Amino acid sequence: MAISIDLKAPETRTAFGEQALAASPASARAASDERPSLIGLSRDELGEALGAIGVPHRQVKMRVAQLWHWLYVRGVSNFSLMANVSKELREKLDAAYTIARPEIVTEQVSVDGTRKWVLRFPAKGAGRPVEIETVYIPEEGRGTLCVSSQVGCTLTCTFCHTGTQRLVRNLTPDEIVGQLLLARDRLGDFPDAATPAGAIVPSEGRLVSNVVMMGMGEPLYNFDNVKTALAVVSDGEGLALSKRRITLSTSGVVPMIEKTGAEMGVMLAISLHAVRDELRDELVPINKKYPLKDLLEACRAYPGLSNAKRITFEYVMLKGVNDSPEDARELVRLLKGIPAKINLIPFNPWPGSRYECSAWDEIERFADYVNQAGYASPIRTPRGRDIFAACGQLKSESERLRKKDREALEAAAG
Template sequence: MAVSLDISHGNAAPAIGVAPAVTPAKPSLVGMSREELGDALRAVGVADKQVRMRVAQLWHWIYVRGFTEFDHMTNVSKELRTTLAHVYSMTRPEIVAEQISVDGTRKWLMRFPPRGAGRPVDIETVYIPEEGRGTLCVSSQVGCTLTCTFCHTGTQKLVRNLTSEEIIMQIMVARDRLGDFPDIDTPQGFSVPSEGRLVSNVVMMGMGEPLYNFDEVKKALLIASDGDGLSLSRRRITLSTSGVVPMIARTGEEIGCMLAISLHAVRDDLRDVLVPINKKYPLAELLEACRTYPGVSNARRITFEYVMLKGVNDSIADAKKLVKLLEGIPAKINLIPFNPWPGSDYECSDWEQIEVFAEVVNRAGYASPIRTPRGRDILAACGQLKSESERMKRKDREALEAASGAAG
């Protein structure tokens, strides 16, 4: 059963149901690169010789302390604080819903204000607590264009790309809600903890294809991995792609994060159905891009995600073919029991078959953990994310039709 959870902490976001929807007219400083932040300061009259210092101060208050109010930035002059508050914002998105699974997984439905002439958009972000780490599954788009047939998100049409602000805000909100930022009264000069953070890992595996939004994803992940801010190790940031081959090398060169491939089939004819982008970038091209991924090594293995679909891709022959395909690539293979969603045509493979499949892969020398499904009861598991607004729209239509019928 999904429940609302109030975990307000220090400077954390208000409890669910307290904060109204916020539509800031002012541009946000969150999500700006250091260079853009410098330009923003110059725009309000900060002298060039002070810009570097002021950028460092703001960076600390925004990303180390998690502050949302300029008034708390005690080493910034009152005059500059007043000017910044008049021109810029650091407002968090509205949290429309917050759910907690029986297994401790949390899911947030966040609403971002309109961009240009657009409308507000809703996205989902999932936090998975595990022993020794906490993983945040972050979205890069509202909806998706890829139409992978086993994925719930793929049934929602693409609305738009998320901005770097909206991507990084997902991490900020999670740290707010989990109490992962220091209390507002913590001394200014405190040291940033290197361990013990509840959000220790980030995976770009939420809604959307990250490599179809490369520039904004890159900017957000470079902010997330900045050692003077959110300070996530690049080895703890994983970007998952369905196979946008031309962008894979750039990911390694320009972002330097870990790579995951949403594989799911070992034959082009089947992958054309399960992951239709395969028609554009077939397996041979995809795997060659993996072999040459910058920085790939036994210490920085590529993760191959393989959803287990009963009678579709789970045979012993498939397992043997998988091993052959990945020969020469430092790899780990995540076997993912299929997570059902309303209207899906697929079933999860029998557990015994998954174990036999894993044994074949293990014997070949590849680590092949079977991912324990998390958050299924709140539709937060792999492949289940879909903007709640889509489900709500359907419910609204059904209610309206029912009311019209009753009135007639």
């Protein structure tokens, strides 16, 4: 069975009986904190922030290097821990800025070791606090963090739970980078930090070794913030994740694909799921704007594309919808000439979904065909289904609760 984690705070219960956290003074402050964050800033922006609180120009470069090291190598979340920064400057920094992590609403651990955090971010402007979900997937030899880029989504893909939630807003660079920092905190992936007893993590190397922009939202509809965040994540003197270990997944925002390769240089994944326009129009409605022909042309032109840097095509297996031998043959035909691999994803059900997962023998038959055609096509074993952390299942907790409340009111009125 899945478990929830005691984070040393008084417990409350959500409507689903999951363990949640009563806000501690620190998390309550974080939820209402109006100080700008230093997390996710470029070095130049960090220098400007230091200049704004009176750091002399001749010291800025040195101070930026100090802060960068403390934030992204040592992983501190409190200015008071920056031992080689003067007390006076630490106090000025704390008065003007924050480096706090997102507030954890719930933390759940699946039977397979997958972890899901519901995270709350402070209100922006006249808005209100928002929540997203972030997922950690441990596997042999690597640990992958699935990061969200938006609160909700506009794309309404019919097999995706997130698509049933309206878009609230884009996440900012500090909120995107903050998901990685929090995961490394909770897993003990910073120097001198301890990994939780019994946690399922890679046996050696970095515990968060890969990042996939495959959480809530469409990353290419939040291009500038995602680009800024991933530049921080891949910086060699900080978090230092290779761009080959960062994958951005898009449903097919064709005009932004070339720009992604040229300006971000990360690995690309395409949320494909159908091989005919009429079906993809239904499953992935953005296809009506950018049909398969245009999408595949953009993939062929992706900067840096090679056998060493292949595009991943994600294909969710839906019973009686897209899993026939004819679909497999057409998929191979469509991808001819594109250095690619295909991830076959057994459909992960969620409340109210109208689809079923393909039978396992159908999935294996499909995989055999595309493998024989020369495409590496692993079947992505469902992870975290018991805590709704699998592909296509993410949706913010507050949105789930609002839906449950609406249904309860409708039932009472009925």
